Amino acid sequence: MRIIVLFSFLIVLGLFLMSQIPVVLTSNEVDEAVSDAIAQVESTAEKKGEAVPQIDEDEVTTAVKLAIEKLENDQKRRLKFLCAAYFVIWLAIMLYVIRIGRKQHALDLRLSQLEQDSPNSQEEPPE
Amino acid sequence: MGKSVKILTVVMAIMIFASIYLIFAYAPMEQSMLEIQKVFYFHVSAAFTAFVAFGVNFVFSIRYIIKRKVNHDLIAVASAEIGLLFCTAVLLSGPLWARVSWNTWWEWEPRLTTTLVMWLMYIGYFILRTILTGDRRRIYSAVLGIFAGLNVPIVYHSVNIWQKASQLHPDTNTKYDMPQSMTLTLWFVFFSFLSFYALMLILQYRLAKSNLRYETIRQQHLGEM
Numbered sequence: 001m002r003i004i005v006l007f008s009f010l011i012v013l014g015l016f017l018m019s020q021i022p023v024v025l026t027s028n029e030v031d032e033a034v035s036d037a038i039a040q041v042e043s044t045a046e047k048k049g050e051a052v053p054q055i056d057e058d059e060v061t062t063a064v065k066l067a068i069e070k071l072e073n074d075q076k077r078r079l080k081f082l083c084a085a086y087f088v089i090w091l092a093i094m095l096y097v098i099r100i101g102r103k104q105h106a107l108d109l110r111l112s113q114l115e116q117d118s119p120n121s122q123e124e125p126p127e
Numbered sequence: 128m129g130k131s132v133k134i135l136t137v138v139m140a141i142m143i144f145a146s147i148y149l150i151f152a153y154a155p156m157e158q159s160m161l162e163i164q165k166v167f168y169f170h171v172s173a174a175f176t177a178f179v180a181f182g183v184n185f186v187f188s189i190r191y192i193i194k195r196k197v198n199h200d201l202i203a204v205a206s207a208e209i210g211l212l213f214c215t216a217v218l219l220s221g222p223l224w225a226r227v228s229w230n231t232w233w234e235w236e237p238r239l240t241t242t243l244v245m246w247l248m249y250i251g252y253f254i255l256r257t258i259l260t261g262d263r264r265r266i267y268s269a270v271l272g273i274f275a276g277l278n279v280p281i282v283y284h285s286v287n288i289w290q291k292a293s294q295l296h297p298d299t300n301t302k303y304d305m306p307q308s309m310t311l312t313l314w315f316v317f318f319s320f321l322s323f324y325a326l327m328l329i330l331q332y333r334l335a336k337s338n339l340r341y342e343t344i345r346q347q348h349l350g351e352m
Contacts, residue, residue, distance in 0.1 A: 078162040078227055085166040085223040089173065089216045093323075096212045100327070103334055107341060114345060 030068065034061045135326045142319035146312075154312040166224040172317040173216045174242075176324050178279050180210025181249070183328075185276025188269040197339065200265045203272055204256070205331035209324055211249045218246060229295055237285040238296040245282050248275040 038055050045052045150168045157164035187203035190196070221239070222232040233239065252275060256268050281288070286298045305313075 075162065081223045081227045082163050082165055085220040086169065088219040088223070089169050092212060092216045092219065096209075096327070100330055100334065103338075107334065107337055110341060114341070114348065118348060 027065070030065055031061055034064055132326065132329060135322065135329070139319065139322040139326055142315070142322055146316045146319045149312040149315055154309050155306060157309075160228050163224060163227040166220055168313055168316045170217060170220045170224060171313060172320045173213045173220070175317050176320040177210045177213035177217060178283065179321065180206045180213060180324060180328075181245070181276055181279050184210060184272050185279070188272030188276065191265060191269045192273070197265070198336070200269065201332055201335045201339070202328070203269065205328050205335060207249055207252055207272060208331060209327045211246070211253070213320070213324070214242070214246045214249065218242065225295075234295055236295045237289040238282070241278070241282040241285045245275065245278050248278060251275075 038057055042052050150165055183206040184203045187199045191199040226232050252268055252271050256264055259267055286296050
């Protein structure tokens with residue numbers, strides 16, 4: 001029983017780590033995505049025959065990075081609390097199962113002690 | 128370990144693993160609370176299981192008062208103990224969810240307050256059992272079990288009884304407004320917790336019965352000496 005609870009807890013933790021870790025974007029990826037987006041806006045304007053808008057790439061990159069950082073921090077916070085909530089539930093269950101196991105063990109010990117102390121245990125069993 | 132216990136253990140283990148899959152892979156991400164909403168499935172299921180456990184305690188406490196059978200007392204105690212475990216899990220996981228969703232660890236709103244009162248009542252139940260001995264322990268704790276059991280419907284309906292303005296929890300009909308995949312996941316997790324409850328109840332009851340038998344034999348043995 002203890003093994004099952006421990007195993008399932010590890011499964012929860014494993015699943016959590018594998019599937020819920022936030023996707024961290026690197027600085028290069030952000031720069032590349034911003035450049036692509038600006039190029040796309042410029043080419044669309046050119047196709048339509050409109051004036052190409054003046055976009056400050058550095059300012060846009062900074063704004064996007066700040067936005068991503070905020071979203072990532074929010075997600076990390078949510079995941080931290082989610083993990084903690086699942087952890088306390090599993091911890092409570094595991095401690096309870098261990099407690100039952102200990103009580104069973106204590107009873108077994110007392111029974112074997114009683115068998116040893118019993119006056120009948122010294123006698124030969126009847127044939 | 129009996130065959131029924133082994134089967135129940137396997138069924139419970141499969142259901143728990145399936146629950147984890149359903150929560151993280153099948154149920155959709157709720158759009159306002161995002162990841163933290165996943166606490167909902169274990170939190171609410173644990174609360175429902177605690178209600179069932181306290182309900183069983185209530186029924187067997189009444190049966191003990193009427194019939195005075197020790198077995199009924201043993202089942203009542205075992206059920207209350209597991210109910211307390213689930214209620215503790217609810218009270219521990221709730222604030223972690225609340226911190227992200229409501230930006231507070233605790234609020235003295237009706238559902239939280241009545242749940243805390245319920246938890247304290249069952250703590251009192253076990254304190255009473257520690258203080259008293261023999262028949263007095265069984266009778267008094269059965270009376271307290273009945274009294275505490277009457278609090279369970281109050282906890283469930285607290286979101287409907289008190290003013291809406293004082294509530295943070297949604298009302299009892301919310302579970303019918305969820306997408307089908309969320310409802311299915313919730314019920315599945317609840318039944319997997321219920322199977323865990325049933326297994327623990329059997330084990331705890333058997334253990335308590337063996338302890339009682341041991342004490343009887345020991346008393347006889349001491350009498351003979």
